[in-house]
Amino acid sequence: MNLxxxxxxxxxxxxxxxxxxxxVTDISEHMSFLEMMDVLNEQLINSGEEPVAFxxxxxxxxxGMCSMYINGEAHGPDRGVTTCQLHxxxxxxxxxxxxxxxxxxxxxxxxDLVVDRSSFDRIQHAGGYISVNTSGNTQDANxxxxxxxxxxxxxxxxxxxxxxACVASCKNSSAMLFVGAKVSQYALLPQGxxxxxxxxxxxxxxxxxxxxxxxTNTGACEVECPKGISLENIARMNREFLSxxxxx
Amino acid sequence: MSGFFNSSIGRKIAMALSALFxxxxxxxxxxxxxxSVFSPDTFNEVSHFMGTNPxxxxxxxxxxxxxxxxxxxxxxxxxxxxxxxxTVKYAKNNGAANSTWMSRNMIYSGLFILIFMIIHFLDxxxxxxxxxxxxxxxxxxxxxxxxxxxYEELVHKFEPIWxxxxxxxxxxFLSLHLLHGFxxxxxxxxxxxxYTKGLKTFSKIYSIGIPVGFILIALVHHICH
Numbered sequence: 001m002n003l004x005x006x007x008x009x010x011x012x013x014x015x016x017x018x019x020x021x022x023x024v025t026d027i028s029e030h031m032s033f034l035e036m037m038d039v040l041n042e043q044l045i046n047s048g049e050e051p052v053a054f055x056x057x058x059x060x061x062x063x064g065m066c067s068m069y070i071n072g073e074a075h076g077p078d079r080g081v082t083t084c085q086l087h088x089x090x091x092x093x094x095x096x097x098x099x100x101x102x103x104x105x106x107x108x109x110x111x112d113l114v115v116d117r118s119s120f121d122r123i124q125h126a127g128g129y130i131s132v133n134t135s136g137n138t139q140d141a142n143x144x145x146x147x148x149x150x151x152x153x154x155x156x157x158x159x160x161x162x163x164x165a166c167v168a169s170c171k172n173s174s175a176m177l178f179v180g181a182k183v184s185q186y187a188l189l190p191q192g193x194x195x196x197x198x199x200x201x202x203x204x205x206x207x208x209x210x211x212x213x214x215x216t217n218t219g220a221c222e223v224e225c226p227k228g229i230s231l232e233n234i235a236r237m238n239r240e241f242l243s244x245x246x247x248x
Numbered sequence: 249m250s251g252f253f254n255s256s257i258g259r260k261i262a263m264a265l266s267a268l269f270x271x272x273x274x275x276x277x278x279x280x281x282x283x284s285v286f287s288p289d290t291f292n293e294v295s296h297f298m299g300t301n302p303x304x305x306x307x308x309x310x311x312x313x314x315x316x317x318x319x320x321x322x323x324x325x326x327x328x329x330x331x332x333x334x335t336v337k338y339a340k341n342n343g344a345a346n347s348t349w350m351s352r353n354m355i356y357s358g359l360f361i362l363i364f365m366i367i368h369f370l371d372x373x374x375x376x377x378x379x380x381x382x383x384x385x386x387x388x389x390x391x392x393x394x395x396x397x398x399y400e401e402l403v404h405k406f407e408p409i410w411x412x413x414x415x416x417x418x419x420x421f422l423s424l425h426l427l428h429g430f431x432x433x434x435x436x437x438x439x440x441x442x443y444t445k446g447l448k449t450f451s452k453i454y455s456i457g458i459p460v461g462f463i464l465i466a467l468v469h470h471i472c473h
Binding site: 006008019069071072073077098100103104105106109169171172173174176204205207208211212213214215216217218219220223224231232234235236237238239241242245 | 251252255256257258259260261326329330332333334335336337338339340341342343345346347348351352354428431432435436437438439440441
């Protein structure tokens, strides 16, 4: 298929960017979206132009590295997939595809479609972990009984790959689905209880400090999340935050 | 707790609590207004009780006023903060693919409700406060002394068609606001559980039923008088 691509080009964080039109031809519908971008970049390199910078790593939907806002949606029009697993069969011959970086003040553009998502790392550092003292008599994790329901919900929350699609899709650039998932993952398990109060308070404080917006429950994040993280995680974080503040 | 109310989640919970309070007030307001259709005498008696009872006037009324003002002011503050969270807009954004129109436009439905509220206050609340606390007439009687004034005043207000039309439009925006706001308030206070599905159904009934109730009352008084 032959396509017209409208791509955001920006040389550096300080430089102003703009949308630039490109044509690609003979794209197979079996290609992934990133393979189509590879074809475009080969074309640009061959003609002596600067290739389009974009994030990617595993290309199998588990690393959370690829991003891109495609035709007005994070990771494009398909559901439950990252950009690397989006297939060109989702598009038609002759289509014009608009490709932009994830937009948020807390995700500044570094170059073209690459954004700095280290704000997520700083939120994780603020409390997205449990401390296990390796004193020599550490208890076997399997010795702590956990209900199947809780284990399943914690696992579901833990599938968040931190790609930032929730922030990109949210009209307020809120990171609450990401933080909700990270808080829930530990809040549902006994191992997470020891640091529960500090965890939710510190992670929410860091999230606010990074300049993410406020959640207004539009649910866009849940729809666009490639891992299907549920809004229940935001509700759980709200409960955890309220109870943490009541405890002092 | 000052840190709590300065946090994104604290503000969200405060917005939700004020919304839940206002939604309860709406239900009570409609229940009293319905009386005007079925029994003008009962409507007059209840209105007089609400208008002169010290607990309602000096405790609940200030709380209600605070709730209304807080909800509007906090709504605008959050909107401004949210705008700052994305200063460069998308060239193409397909919001309809993942969220409802109502959820994305709460600020606009809220703005229309604010305009409606100002008109409503000028129509009913300010004249009421003037009669009772400026003029000092707490009797609730008509100037000629032939019974209570509340029902007569209400019916008189809905005589001009333009006011009825304005109220109907105001309630359409209220319905749009509630269609997202009702469920959203429960989600914000952390209530997302096995009852959420049932709550969503109830929310649709409430969000359409309450405004339609107010519209019908205005229409009945306009047509019958």
